[in-house]
Every structure is written in C-alpha cells, then in structure tokens.
Amino acid sequence: MRYFCNFLAAINRVSEHEVQFDLYHLLKRRDEQRELLKPGVSLPRHYFDFLLHSGVLEVEAAESYEPSTLQSAAIGMNIKSLGSNVLFDMCFSAQTYKLWQNADAFIEEITLPADIFEEYVYRLGAISRFRYLGRIEDPIVATELGENDMIEFKRDFLYSKNGIIKTVVAFANSNNGNLFLGISDEGEIIGVNQELEQYGDPDKYILALTQYIQDKTTPMLTPFPKISLKKVGDKHVVAIFVEVGSELICGLDKNGEKYVAIRTNNRSVIVKDPHQIGEIYVKRKLGSEISRRLGLL
Template sequence: MRHICSFVAAVIQLEEQSVRFDFYQESQRSKPVRELLKQRATLPRHYFDYLFHSGVLEVECDPPYQPVAAQPAAIGMNIRSLGSNVVFDMCFAPQTYKLWQNTDAVLEDISLSADLFEEYVYRLGAISRFRYLGRVDDPLVATQLGENDMIEFKRDFLLSKTGIIKSIVAFANSNNGNLFLGITDEGTISGVDHEVEHYGDPDKYILAITQYIQDKTVPLLTPFPKITLQKVQGKYVVAIFVEVASELICGLDKNGEKYVVIRTNNRSVVVKDPHQIGEIYVKRKLGSEISRRLGLL
C-alpha cells in the first residue's frame, strides 16, 4: 500500500556511520508534489535506516541504497509553532524514555501541513511536545493578556516561594507556561527591585531563584526553565518560561514530601488521586495521542 505522503532522501554522501542528504516531502494526492524540507541534512545511519525500515522514507541513491539491519530508536516531534502548518524539530534517541534528555540527532525547523504532520506522527509512533508554544517574553504583553492557563503573576520571590514551585510544576506537567515575578494579580508592574537589592546584584538574585527551583522539584526539570530579569517601566521583573516536561514532575514541601500539581482553569491544582497521577505519568511518557490510540487513557 502506498501512503499519501512519504519523506524522500536524495543521498549526497554515504559513509559507514552517517548519511548526508537533501530531505523532501512527497504527497500523492491529485498529483505528486515534492517539497524540499531541508538541504544537506545529516543523520547517523542507524536513524536514517530506522526511517527507511518504518516505511516513511524513500531513498534515492546511485547505486541503490542498502540499509543496515534495523536498530531500536525513538523519534520525537519538538513543536515550535502551530497553525495550518506545523514547524517542528525531529529528534532521535536510542530509547523513548531518554528521548528529550539524551537526543542524539536532530533535524531542525521542518515545516509540514498539519494533516501531514499528524500522519507522520502516527506512522512513526512518534512522541510530540510543544517547544516555545505560548511563550511570552515581554512582561507588558503578559499584563495585556492577563492571567490564563499559560500566564501567571506573582508579586515577588521571597514571599511567594511555595506558589512559585506549584506554578512551575503545574506548567511542567500540563502545558508550557510563563510565570512573572514583580506583577500583581491585577496586572500592575510592582517590580522586585527590593529583592535584587537584598541579594546585592541581579546575577546573585537569579542564581538564588534557580537554586531554589532545583532544590524543590524532582526529577531535574529538563529543559530547565528559562529565567530572565528585565526592566519594565523602570522596575525589575522576572520572567520564567517553563516547558512541558517529558517526565512527571513533583514539588517538594517543607518536609521533603513529594506532591503533584497540574494546570486547570487558570489555576495550579494539587493532584492527590492516584489514577489521575497515573494518567499524567502516561501522557508524559508516551504523549496524549499515542496514549489514546493504545487505549491507555
């Protein structure tokens, strides 16, 4: 059976351990259409051959290409933006549970129509996650949008530590999110200048926030939240962008006990139901779509 779409690799250079190629997407609808996705891409040969053995990749090579024996591999789609087209990175790792932490190879900035993207995710059994989707770098833009499922405000760091960890854990377990310190619940820029002064300089202040997040979350957040200090209306504001984690992330209370938090209805909610915690764990490991198709959710 010929699928409606296939990746095509026009081999430029073939070596024992790697392949260099021009990467295309070919659709078989009313008429064949070939689109260049990336010029002079390079992949380790066992990942290149994994795509070939999976039936998603056709290879153009002279003499005809001879793949090596299939080896285990995991593929993840790191989504950068959504719309009629999906822009994503295709990431490769030896095993699924190591995918995001130990990516061996990446094909960056690939763009496909949404329906073709979903088709490849399904055929590859790939895990998808959002990268940078919903990221808000400008605190003033955040105040205009207001608090929602991806934006939350805190007045400061020192008096909001517990709430900060709950928010970060909730974003990591639910969806990408932006946490701003130095903004009131109403969206007024209050600043954290007094805290920066308390720590002596901006670098020490950011280091203190970073260290606290590391100490109060397990396992280690990967990727770790991006923390920046910005001047807004003459006042310091901290912007923390949290990406969805591939692992189930827990916070640690004052006694060192673990707790799980998710984001729902613009709030960070502690989850105690073991079944619900299990669902979160499965989604983190396999991705929501794959979990549904396997009947696990």
C-alpha cells in the same frame, strides 16, 4: 491533498554506526524538484534505515547502500514555528515516551510548507508538538490576559518561594505555562527592583532563582524553565516559561517531603490522591492519547 514527496539523502560517508548525508526534499511532479533542507546531517544508522524502511527516504550514493535489519523507532516533530511554513526539529528515540526528554538523535531546523509537513507526519506516524505553545514573553500582554491555566503572577521571589515551586511543578505536570515575578495577583506590574538591589547584580539574582528551582524540584526539570528579566518602564519583571514534561515532577516542601501539583483553571493545586497521581504519571510517560488507547485512563 496528498503529495508525492520524499526526503532524499545524498550520502557523503557511511560507518558501521552512522550515516553522514545532505538532506533534500524531493517533490515528485512531472519535473522532479529537489530542495536542500540540511547539509552535513549525521544520523545513527538504525534511524537512517528506519526512514528508508518507512518509505519516506530515498538514497543517492556513489556506491549502493544496504540498509540494516529494521529496528523499532519513534519519531517526533518538535515544532518551533507554525504558519504557511513549519520550522521543526525531527527527534528520534527507541521508545515513544522518551522522545521529548531523552531523544537519541536530532535533525534540527528543517523548514517545509505546512501541507508537506503534515504529509510526512502522516506517513511516519510521527508525534508532533509545538514546543513553545503558549509562551508569553511580554509582561504587559500577560497582564492584559490575566491569570489563567497558562499564566500566573507572583509579587516577588524571596517571599513567594513556596508558591513559585508549586506553580513550576504544576505547569510541568499539566501544560506549558508562564510564571511572572513582579506582578501582583490583580495584574499590577510592581517589579522586583528591590530584590535586584539586594543581590547587587541581575545575573546573581537569576542564578539564585535558578538554583532554588533546581534544589526544590525532582527529578531535574528537562528542559529547564527559561528564565529571563524583562523591563517595563523603570520596573523589572522576571518571566519564567515552564514546558510540560514527560516525567512526573515533584516539589519539595520545607521539610524535604515530596508533593505533586497540577494546574486547574488558574490555580496550582497539590494532588494527594494516589490514583490521580498514578494517572498523571502514566500520562507523562506515555502521553494522554496512548494511555487512553491502552485503557490505562
């Protein structure tokens, strides 16, 4: 079902480069209904004007507003939760491949009914993604699911360092994934309690793990993996959630040499074929669908 709806910007202030406004959703029925989505939004003028030119935004202002010349823009809907209502951030960038890593502007925490959300995605030609798709925070749930293309277990940090980096790189180059430290390959929760005792402080332990991942991956992972400590009974487990990126991520081996890894089923595999590495790079930069449309894959 198509909906006759628009965003409505009640402009508060306009400068040469920026527009500040209250963002409403306007559902056009016999009796027009408006709903305040976000007060006090600030957006660069060329993105604000892009929404105007796209026909999804109306303006309400004390004085007439004159949009500037249309400039190219890409819009991404970064979904945070999905159901009858969708919670999302609207991301703006000059180029599509920069949306998830180097967006220039955001309107955060917008909530709309799912069908209305889909209408805006369609009308804007926006790219949408579920940022936290596949995130698993409960180690018990992870052990019930077992290792797969989005879950991997390692016994510890100190003796599994190389495997940790290979897995993080593989998830970053393939799909969102969860790496748990303190769980055996068989799915038994053994904990990292001894390592925590060696560091003397959980924060120092997490900091050391964070620093090691930073030092052994290039370019810097953005966004950086979410690392948290979970307790199952009297055992501590580390949960690391890695988001797939738009950059080709490399690991650094013990000699400082770069390598590329991807996720294949429930394994992280190092890729040596230059043509396959090139395909991964193109996918990360342009996205799989755009790459196929351009005949690059």
